[in-house]
Amino acid sequence: MATSAVSAGTIVVEVLNNRNYVDWSDLVRNYLLAQDLWDVVEEEEKEEEVDDQFKAWRKKNAMALHTIQVSCGPETFALIRGIKSAKSAWDILAEKFKAQPLLPSDLLESATSSNNPGYDEIVCDFNQYQPFFDAVRIGDWNKAKEFLTLHPNAVRARIPYSNQTALHIATEFEREHIVEELVQLMPKEDLEIQSFGWTALAIAANKGNIKMVECMVRQSKKILSIATEKNSTPILLACVNEHWDVLDYLYSVTPFEDLKPEKGPYGAGLLCHFIGAKKFDIAQELIQFCPQLVLTKGPYWLSPIQTLACMSSAFPSGAHLKFWQQWIYNCIHIEPTRAIRDIRVRLQNEGNEGSNPTHITWSGFLKGLISNLLELLGINRIREMKLIHIQALELLDRMCEVIKCSEENEKRGIDQAIFQAIERGIFEFVDRLLQTSPDLIGSFNQMKRTVFQFAIECRQEKVYSLIYRFDEKKRTVIGNVADSSRNSTLHMAGMLSPLAKLNKISGAALQMQRELQWFKEVETIVFPRVQEIFNEENMTPHDLFTKNHEQLVKEGERWMKETATSCTVVGALIITIMFASAFTVPGGNNGETGIPIFLKTKLFMAFIVSDAISLFSSTTSVLMFLGILTSRYAEEDFLKSLPTKMIIGLSTLFVSIAAMMVAFSSGLFIMIHEQSWIVIPMIFLASVPITLFIWMQFPLLVEIFISTYGRGIFDRKLKPWSTDIILDGTCT
Structure with missing residues (x-):
């Protein structure tokens, strides 16, 4: 008996899938017989003992089980993952993939019904429709058409263990001409058949094949709203995989009624994907039709407002530009508009105009020259960035309008969104959301920390500067609160900055200087007695600062x-x-x-x-x-x-x-x-x-000078808010 490790290639031609069980089982059985391992598959599992006989059986069982496992593909292996017995694994695969008949869909339910005494009589041979499916798989429509002439019901036949139809197979292998023919021959309701939870349209949308998608949708609009087992509709699948031509088509034919919250999380999920792909123009259109989607959870339990709160690159505060790039950014003027899609269409039409060869030559030459010059300076990229920023801000303003008109019980998830935005330093998001819903100022995260405490913890100076929109009295109210560990606002400044923030500053000495600037700044908004208050670790804010920055002081000294x-x-x-x-x-x-x-x-x-x-x-x-x-x-x-x-x-x-x-x-x-x-x-x-x-060295010199004698990282000149604040958790 061989004891060396085996691979799938030495046992079977191809690993087990949902189509080759008959051949696969013969090959694996013969291999186990040749290795004197088949007996452990046939006999019952032995109870664990300590004698030599059990040890020999356990060794053979492990080798047989290993042979079966390596002969399975990833999906089929999942069916026997964790199984300890070769017999159990073999029986599970046999029950799942054993040869079953292919039946027309109108006979399938009645044929397999336990109440049907004539089941054996109407069961067809497994191989009856196999030539048809093989012809579809290899793309031979002539052969498939000849088979359909003799067996018209084959177009509706499906494999019981996978529920696949010929249309599923043709779509999977992207046989476009066969898909078009099958769609014409199949009843509309058969397009709704799902294989492993997927319709043929879902497969086509996932692959991004616009021709197959169009021919199926022309036949049946109902399949547009059928979701997979993971709550993804065809339009969602096209969006996730960034198949924009398919997405544009499906968006144009999908009824808006199917995207409403009461129909499921699909509309909110689509809106989340639009935001994630920075398709803010389409997102605005969707919100215009159904404002409730802004606060609706999608399939992955994220609402669109929470998705936007994670898009730091979509806002000006997330752009890290050099001084000359910032100058170009400021000089570029783009008119705010909510009709970006119309502009895009107009530009495309302008690009198709003109039939004069001379005009095209000179125009193309000049456009190419200007385009190359702009590309060299990075102006086109900066312009596109600014356009995205404008669209994102317009979308955020539209969302804020929806939030302002929403009931309190509909605003679930907004507090999580604002904390997500604070963590990523999206100043514009936090600013507009706090103006829209002032009650969020009193929100707490899981550690019972307020929005400004969390801004200090994350070292987001722009977000923290929003505190200067309030007068001194209100700043004191905001600043004198404690979290669940009795850490005051000043304790937050005593913690070490996140590593990502520290790495943006040159040299450990300047990092230490920035930490001290934060601590001194927060000191100005707390009561003097708060500077001596103890947290749960019996440490004052200054004690906590010294403890957390001990290593940074040493590194700064060395630098x-x-x-x-x-x-x-x-x-x-x-x-x-x-x-x-x-x-x-x-x-x-x-x-x-x-x-x-x-x-x-x-x-x-x-x-x-x-x-x-x-x-x-x-x-x-x-x-x-x-x-x-x-x-x-x-x-x-x-x-x-x-x-x-x-x-x-x-x-x-x-x-x-x-x-x-x-x-x-x-x-x-x-x-x-x-x-x-x-x-x-x-x-x-x-x-x-x-x-x-x-x-x-000069950039370092400039950085040190600005950090020490510049205007500082905090903006104390922000216009004030008129907001009533009610906070709990004041320090005592």
Whole structure:
């Protein structure tokens, strides 16, 4: 008996599926017989014992079971997953896939009925319709048509264990011409037959075959509303798989009545998919017809408002643009409109206009040239982004109108949506939703944290800045609440930022500075006594901050010292060079008077001044970096002291490098000014170090300066709201 592992390829030609059980069972049986394993499939399962006989049976059973398992496909293996007996596995597969007759659909129910005594008489042979199904599978319509001439009922026949018809098979293999012929021959009601919960239309929509979809829908509109066992209608399947041509067609023929909430979750699911695919124009149209869909749960228990709350890239706050890209974004003007689809159709029609070859040539050339230029600058992409943002905001405004007119019992899920939007930093979503439904300000998540506490926890500064829409008294009410663990709002600021937020900031020192800025900002809205309140861990907000940021302080110290050490070495070298250059001037000195020979030339004055500037600035830089190396590195030092020293150190180092290059270029030109072919390239190369410094270090210098002395990450100038706030859970 072989004991090595086996593979499906050594046992069967193809793994078991819903069509090949007869051949498969013969092959597997013969293999088990050859390996002396068939007896464990025939005999009853033995009870567990400790003797050698049971151990031998258990080994053979495991090998036989393994042989059966590896001979199954993924779907059929699921039927015997967890089965421990080879006999049980064999019996289950035999019962599920044993050869059963193919019957016309009008006889199937009566033939298989337990009350039908003549069942055996009307059962046809399994192979009776097999040639027909084989012809459909390989796409031979002539052969299939000949069979239908002799057996007209074959068009309605279906396989009992899978309920497949010839139409299902033709659709699965995308035999378009056969599908069209079968649809014409089949009664309308037979198009509703489901195989494993799928109609033929659902299969065609899932594959994105527009021809098959159209011919089926022309025959029967009722099949449009038949869902699969996973609550997906044909239009939903087309949308999920982004088959937009099929989707547009199905959307045009699907009755709006079938998408209403009372018909099921299909309308809400479709709206969720439109939003997920950023088809906001169609989503608005659907909401216009049925506003209730906004708050209706879809097949996956998400409402459209919750789906939109997860689409951070659809809003301006989710766009991460460089300063020049932001400038282009601001300059692009797009008229807000809810008729984007009409614009799209108009543009398509304009693209098809014109029959003059000369006009097409020049127009195409100019359009191509402009298109390439816009593509190079990224303007087209930025314009498309802004168009999506405008549509998303219009859709959000439309949803807010629906929410405003809804009853309180219909607003379930809005609080989850606002917390989802806060987590992703969608400022526009939170802003509009709070204006629409002010009661959401008092909402709590599972940890009993308010929207502003959660914004602090997630470090979403734009969302948190909404608190400045209230006056000071209301801000105090909002800020002085506690969660289920008695963590105050200031405790939230004492927690460590999410890693994704920290990674957006350069260097551990600046990360620590940002954390301190958050803590100091939240301190301004809480009562003084809240700063000393204890949570369940018996820690004050400051204690919690120190505990959570201990490692970040160490990393910030290491980052500062490594940067300062590297820059100190560069500064010291510049000091040495510039000091020596001041006493070894170009051209030398007069032997009698000691006065430099080129003293009265303008280039010499440029040389000596730039030399002095480089020397003094590099000395200042070294002193600043030495101050960084000898700092105490307390938490508070990361807020102003250390960043200020780093700003001065990097700025003066940059000035010293630039002045050194000016001094070098001036001295070189003084000595060999007649050889311009050498001087000019050398001066050009002298600008390379300055360029490299600007490229590598200047952005960091700007970031440190803005972070330390800029206007800050919080916007305190937002227009106020007039909202009455009622909150529970105030700190005591």
